[in-house]
Amino acid sequence: MQDALVLQNTWDLIRANDNLLKSPFFPVLFSFTVYMGFCLPFVLLDVFSPKLTFLRKYKIQQQNDPTWAMIRICIIQTVYNHIVFIFPFTVAHWYWRPVSYPVQAPGLVKALLDILACLLLFDFQNFVWHLVHHKVPWLYKNFHKVHHKHTSTFALTTEHSGAWETLSLGFFAAINPLLLNCHPLTEMLFFVVNIWLSVEDHSGYNFPWSTHRLVPFGLFGGAPHHDGHHLKFKFNYAPYFTHWDRLFGTLLKTSVKEN
Ligand SMILES: [Zn+2]
Ligand SMILES: [Zn+2]
Numbered sequence: 167m168q169d170a171l172v173l174q175n176t177w178d179l180i181r182a183n184d185n186l187l188k189s190p191f192f193p194v195l196f197s198f199t200v201y202m203g204f205c206l207p208f209v210l211l212d213v214f215s216p217k218l219t220f221l222r223k224y225k226i227q228q229q230n231d232p233t234w235a236m237i238r239i240c241i242i243q244t245v246y247n248h249i250v251f252i253f254p255f256t257v258a259h260w261y262w263r264p265v266s267y268p269v270q271a272p273g274l275v276k277a278l279l280d281i282l283a284c285l286l287l288f289d290f291q292n293f294v295w296h297l298v299h300h301k302v303p304w305l306y307k308n309f310h311k312v313h314h315k316h317t318s319t320f321a322l323t324t325e326h327s328g329a330w331e332t333l334s335l336g337f338f339a340a341i342n343p344l345l346l347n348c349h350p351l352t353e354m355l356f357f358v359v360n361i362w363l364s365v366e367d368h369s370g371y372n373f374p375w376s377t378h379r380l381v382p383f384g385l386f387g388g389a390p391h392h393d394g395h396h397l398k399f400k401f402n403y404a405p406y407f408t409h410w411d412r413l414f415g416t417l418l419k420t421s422v423k424e425n
Pocket of ligand 2: 313323324368392396
């Protein structure tokens with residue numbers, strides 16, 4: 167019973183703003199705001215960490231800092247992708263699937279298990295998509311190459327990608343809560359967690375509190391894992407967990423040892 171009540175207040179608060187939730191503009195504004203909100207602390211770190219030695223030691227590639235020009239180009243690309251590609255996609259989703267909001271919030275344990283299941287599914291879909299786009303030169307050249315512009319990651323490189331990559335990975339993220347019949351609040355929480363993990367992956371920082379250090383046995387790759395992909399190119403195709411790369415022999419050992 168307690169479990170069912172934990173998320174009820176949050177859910178009641180969200181439902182009280184259902185005019186905003188049901189707006190066709192909400193999904194794109196939600197996606198953009200959450201993404202930029204998660205990037206901002208890392209952008210500030212990139213600006214200030216060269217002068218702050220106690221923070222500097224956590225930067226993975228200490229010799230590479232993003233310039234203002236690189237930051238500006240990434241922001242322009244993100245705004246462009248959200249307006250030109252993500253907005254029409256989310257409006258179509260809003261039109262074809264009007265969401266009805268149940269009064270009852272999901273139970274906390276059920277919500278957490280559903281989020282984990284969505285993440286594992288997304289990790290698998292992303293791994294297959296990513297591997298194929300590296301193994302087929304035509305796919306790499308035409309679709310994935312733009313994301314590899316930077317060999318040293320910084321938070322805003324997360325969504326530095328073309329239309330096909332943006333939409334196909336967005337589609338995987340959107341379809342999983344539907345496939346698993348998740349509660350709308352669980353779906354929202356999954357989107358927030360998914361955006362956070364992808365930004366952290368590209369942050370370029372390996373903190374003592376980073377997600378990969380909180381998950382035991384090197385099961386989660388995190389920022390060193392994905393930075394290793396951008397640097398070495400032929401390893402670490404899964405975005406979050408390490409089991410698919412272990413299984414396919416594409417795990418870069420050093421990035422896990424650093425964990
Ligand atoms: Zn890649
Ligand atoms: Zn990347």
